[in-house]
Amino acid sequence: MGIFSIISGRTFRHGIHPPQHKAATAGKPIRRLDFPPRLIVHLNQFIGRPARPIVRKGQEVVRGEPIAEPAGFVSVPLYAPATGVVRDIKLMPTARGPRAQAIIIDVHEASTQQVLYSTPPNNLAEMSREELVAAIQRAGLTGLGGAAFPTHVKYAQPPDDETQVDTLVVNGAECEPYLTADHRVMLEEPQDIVTGIEIALRACGAKRAIIGIEDNKRDAYEVLKEHVKDHPEIEVALVEAKYPQGAEKMLIKALLGREIAPGALPRSVGVVVSNVGTLAQMGRLVPRGEGLIERVVTVAGEGVKRPGNYRVPIGTPARFVLREAGFEGAHAEIIFGGPMMGNDVASLDTPVTMGVSGILVRDDKALPRTEKRIWPCIKCARCVEACPMYLNPSMLGQLAQAGQYEVMEERYNLLSCFECGCCAYVCPSNIPLVQLFRVAKAINSEKGD
Ligand code: SF4
């Protein structure tokens, strides 16, 4: 398997090869930051129904204690990321724009921040598939690669769907430039990943797992291969380093050759996809019965002096993380996530949530695109050649500029666009294609409501 994987150059068609910018952080071990004086824990930091607070203003909380309960099946509980006191529950800034309800915790400076809240461990060997799915929900796990979709929902067998999942695809691609958090987790926490995969296989009903790693992370490939040698149901495979290799559909195509129909989920082709970071947390938390309280974040970009991978409590404000990483605060663009699909952050009070894999600070010199002029489309078709979904971004862009939003959806498959940004990246006319597509989707969605 290993030799075949190395020489096969598994990949998908189209895509781009942007500069990787990973060298500044890839070689640095994960480091734990100090606890910030205040945490902002958003109730809606995952896809689904926002969690319901179960604490009140003024209440003392200890690290690891539940502070919000799931508001339904597509929802997860939240846990206190540090010992302290609930200062307030109110609207606070989010990375996606509008402010949202958050539990604000003033962190006790003198606390050792050990996880003192005790939960009964799970006896995994005796748990049924349904019990494992419930245990994963109790752990508050969502996709840590960026999607923040509740993990247990993907694993549960939907009552109205008889499709059986045969393969768990483990996403270790990390194709976004700058980001290396998953790379470090694969190097430093391989046993947790393997334990997480064993739990996930039972919870989703798959018989085998395949870990896909881009071929610019061969050290992680070797480490994981060594750790799965007594697990014949787990394969480790290299895929070509190409953006957006880490997108679910692209990774499934590269590893298994299966195509997912527009609008369908990986389950429709018998696959569930989970990120390596999520599985490492699953392997650590679920056996102990504990909940998610922290994550690894890559802090990088031209505007930070001490780039690295930092383990931070959920809810840590960007301002605190950046100060620790040596950000001096001038003329910078701050992005949560990678430069291709991340969100610009307007307020430094915006906290790290479950889906934030990186905080990038890019200075003015690194942002020529903000000064570029936009030219008309010259019909060069570079965007068509780059689009991994085989769309026609040029046509979609022209329709957007003409306000033909419904035509974009009905005739040109706008909803298959997952905003990877490949088209805008290659466009010599600097047309802001992704922004145009986002506006079109938002207007169509409002009309449909
Ligand atoms: S942003 Fe959308 S249209 Fe552009 S390349 Fe990606 S999927 Fe295709």
Ligand code: SF4
């Ligand atoms: S890459 Fe830009 S200029 Fe070329 S066809 Fe696409 S939209 Fe037009």
